[in-house]
Amino acid sequence: MSIPVNQEIILEVKNLQTIFKTDTGDVRAVDGVSFKLPKGKTIGIVGESGSGKSITSLSIMRLLASNGKITNGEVLYKGEDLLKLSESQMRKLRGNEISMIFQEPMTSLNPVYTVGQQISEALMLHQNMSKKDAFIRSVELLKLVGIPSPDKRVKNYPFELSGGMRQRVMIAMSLACDPEILIADEPTTALDVTIQAQILELIKELQDRLGMSVIFITHDLGVVAETCDYVAVMYAGQVVEYADIRTLFHEPKLPYTIGLLKSLPRHDIEQDKLQPINGNVPSPHEMPVSCRFSPRCPAATDLCRANMPQLETDENGNQVRCWIYTDEWTGEAEVDIYGEKRIAKSRGAKTILPD
Amino acid sequence: MPKYIIRRLIQTIPVLIGVTILVFSLMHLVPGDPAQIVAGEGASEQTVENIRERLGLNEAIPVQYGRFLGNAVQGDLGSSVRSGRPVMDEISSRFWVTVELAFYSTIVAVFLGLIAGIISAVRHYTIADTSIMIVALFGLSMPNFWFGLLLIQWFAIGNWMPESLEFLKMRPSGWGDSWRQIILPVLTLGTGGAAIIARMTRSSMLEVIGQDYIRTARAKGVSERIVTYRHALKNALIPVVTVVGLEFGGFLGGAVLTETIFAINGMGRLTIDAIRTRDFPVVQGTVLVISVIFVLVNLLVDISYRLLNKRIDLN
Numbered sequence: 001m002s003i004p005v006n007q008e009i010i011l012e013v014k015n016l017q018t019i020f021k022t023d024t025g026d027v028r029a030v031d032g033v034s035f036k037l038p039k040g041k042t043i044g045i046v047g048e049s050g051s052g053k054s055i056t057s058l059s060i061m062r063l064l065a066s067n068g069k070i071t072n073g074e075v076l077y078k079g080e081d082l083l084k085l086s087e088s089q090m091r092k093l094r095g096n097e098i099s100m101i102f103q104e105p106m107t108s109l110n111p112v113y114t115v116g117q118q119i120s121e122a123l124m125l126h127q128n129m130s131k132k133d134a135f136i137r138s139v140e141l142l143k144l145v146g147i148p149s150p151d152k153r154v155k156n157y158p159f160e161l162s163g164g165m166r167q168r169v170m171i172a173m174s175l176a177c178d179p180e181i182l183i184a185d186e187p188t189t190a191l192d193v194t195i196q197a198q199i200l201e202l203i204k205e206l207q208d209r210l211g212m213s214v215i216f217i218t219h220d221l222g223v224v225a226e227t228c229d230y231v232a233v234m235y236a237g238q239v240v241e242y243a244d245i246r247t248l249f250h251e252p253k254l255p256y257t258i259g260l261l262k263s264l265p266r267h268d269i270e271q272d273k274l275q276p277i278n279g280n281v282p283s284p285h286e287m288p289v290s291c292r293f294s295p296r297c298p299a300a301t302d303l304c305r306a307n308m309p310q311l312e313t314d315e316n317g318n319q320v321r322c323w324i325y326t327d328e329w330t331g332e333a334e335v336d337i338y339g340e341k342r343i344a345k346s347r348g349a350k351t352i353l354p355d
Numbered sequence: 356m357p358k359y360i361i362r363r364l365i366q367t368i369p370v371l372i373g374v375t376i377l378v379f380s381l382m383h384l385v386p387g388d389p390a391q392i393v394a395g396e397g398a399s400e401q402t403v404e405n406i407r408e409r410l411g412l413n414e415a416i417p418v419q420y421g422r423f424l425g426n427a428v429q430g431d432l433g434s435s436v437r438s439g440r441p442v443m444d445e446i447s448s449r450f451w452v453t454v455e456l457a458f459y460s461t462i463v464a465v466f467l468g469l470i471a472g473i474i475s476a477v478r479h480y481t482i483a484d485t486s487i488m489i490v491a492l493f494g495l496s497m498p499n500f501w502f503g504l505l506l507i508q509w510f511a512i513g514n515w516m517p518e519s520l521e522f523l524k525m526r527p528s529g530w531g532d533s534w535r536q537i538i539l540p541v542l543t544l545g546t547g548g549a550a551i552i553a554r555m556t557r558s559s560m561l562e563v564i565g566q567d568y569i570r571t572a573r574a575k576g577v578s579e580r581i582v583t584y585r586h587a588l589k590n591a592l593i594p595v596v597t598v599v600g601l602e603f604g605g606f607l608g609g610a611v612l613t614e615t616i617f618a619i620n621g622m623g624r625l626t627i628d629a630i631r632t633r634d635f636p637v638v639q640g641t642v643l644v645i646s647v648i649f650v651l652v653n654l655l656v657d658i659s660y661r662l663l664n665k666r667i668d669l670n
Contacts, residue, residue: 063570063573088578091576091577092576093576094573094574094576095575095576096576102574108568110568111590112589112663112664112665121572121577122575126576159665159666173571174574
């Protein structure tokens with residue numbers, strides 16, 4: 001199911017390109033990323049390490065390291081291009097309307113200030129609260145994210161809290177100003193599994209209660225399945241497949257997505273062995289000019305190895321960047337995808353890779 | 356905290372005993388007979404013997420040391436063999452002069468060093484950064500006595516000074532209460548210290564600016580100013596405070612050359628003169644006092660860590 005026509009889109013990223021200047025030349029970390037975030041929904045951005053998913057989120061926030069630069073594209077928030085805002089206008093949005101939680105709760109809080117001081121900071125900055133009011137609100141926020149005895153914890157320093165607690169503090173901090181959009185950059189990666197589940201549930205629950213839209217960045221498809229409404233799969237700096245959650249898990253189109261799902265352990269079917277995707281993500285310095293997945297793709301043809309496919313949209317609004325789903329892809333090929341014989345037929349956008 | 360301070364003070368005792376043993380032994384390892392030196396070149400054997408007797412140099416070294424230590428804990432550091440005045444009096448008349456010099460020099464060093472270091476770190480790899488680091492390298496490499504002489508040349512004698520700046524001209528003289536007399540020695544000491552502090556601040560700030568929590572602060576929407584001064588600086592200060600403490604201690608004990616050049620009658624000069632004239636009691640006394648101060652400054656530095664970062668547990 002695609003995004004309904006009447007659904008309000010709160011954030012739209014169009015053809016985003018981000019490069020990093022390095023000693024060995026420019027690296028295109030994000031190369032033409034587009035997706036839409038409907039209001040109140042959750043979009044997952046999935047990909048391997050180095051696929052550009054974190055850089056995409058930092059580009060939206062305009063928090064790139066000093067050698068990073070957004071060279072192209074638009075980030076439309078409520079119709080306004082964030083990339084055209086001045087730095088001070090952007091600062092008014094950060095932590096206020098768009099906020100972010102990071103991967104590493106252990107290092108993402110300032111060690112020399114109490115958690116109360118750190119939560120209060122955003123409140124005093126964006127909501128002009130007095131120190132006292134901000135403190136009271138901080139206690140409420142800590143309570144909201146399920147921290148026991150928040151009136152005591154508010155005076156704690158980060159080192160006095162566990163990893164899960166710190167991530168809750170991060171969440172409290174990011175929710176301080178009732179943001180419209182929450183960007184969660186691998187918020188559970190550094191936590192152990194039981195805490196992961198709690199944090200995911202907390203984000204979901206707060207989203208329902210506060211009506212936020214969430215961008216969920218992760219490499220964990222299990223997390224995506226639990227939390228997201230839509231998914232953008234990224235590979236080597238590009239969005240390669242975009243679909244609603246049902247379609248992505250039940251009718252994945254891209255050989256890469258199929259590969260990702262096959263490498264995921266499942267408890268509902270019997271599996272002998274997990275299927276890895278062979279090879280590695282290409283080095284950013286040696287990016288293929290063709291389909292970037294073609295060196296690893298079991299279904300790649302000469303066409304795939306010579307040309308870059310475009311992100312094509314089907315009649316349901318789902319998108320895929322793959323030659324197999326275009327009219328140019330000819331013939332009926334029997335391809336071996338991860339040990340299974342499949343028939344890919346050249347039926348343009350209707351091509352089906354049977355599961 | 357009070358418990359910690361008391362424990363640290365008790366711990367200083369073995370340090371100070373070690374220092375006194377070292378000074379005591381060194382003085383006796385120095386070639387030449389102290390009594391002979393005190394008596395002078397042409398003194399008769401009888402005179403030398405008398406002096407030896409008077410200074411207690413005939414006794415075994417451990418006995419001499421024991422007596423020195425026993426008197427020292429009662430606040431008696433003996434008398435100068437040169438002037439005959441009690442060592443305590445000699446020191447107390449010079450002590451505050453040196454403390455004042457060290458204090459103002461440290462302020463100059465911290466003020467200049469922090470500002471330069473922060474600018475350098477925030478404007479990393481720009482012309483400002485490079486220029487500051489080149490100047491700091493000069494400041495670090497230039498010996499104090501040389502820089503002091505240059506300052507005297509420029510500001511006191513007035514060489515190479517354009518007429519419009521004549522009002523800046525000043526005269527080094529004995530220690531007085533005018534800022535004109537203190538400013539050149541303070542600049543001499545302070546700029547050298549500033550160079551070290553600037554380099555330390557820069558590298559410490561650069562490390563902190565790359566931390567995750569700085570990104571968190573930016574994601575909250577705070578301005579770069581607040582990111583730098585509230586979020587980064589407080590974290591970056593710990594190694595800087597260490598250096599400042601060492602600098603202050605160093606200024607107290609090691610301002611010898613600067614005090615000599617500017618004819619300041621401080622502890623440094625007292626020590627040097629005493630060493631030159633083999634005035635044992637004075638040397639022992641000054642080294643002991645400087646050591647005590649050094650140890651106390653280090654204690655203050657350790658306590659300030661705790662104030663900067665609550666994670667540092669002093670116990």
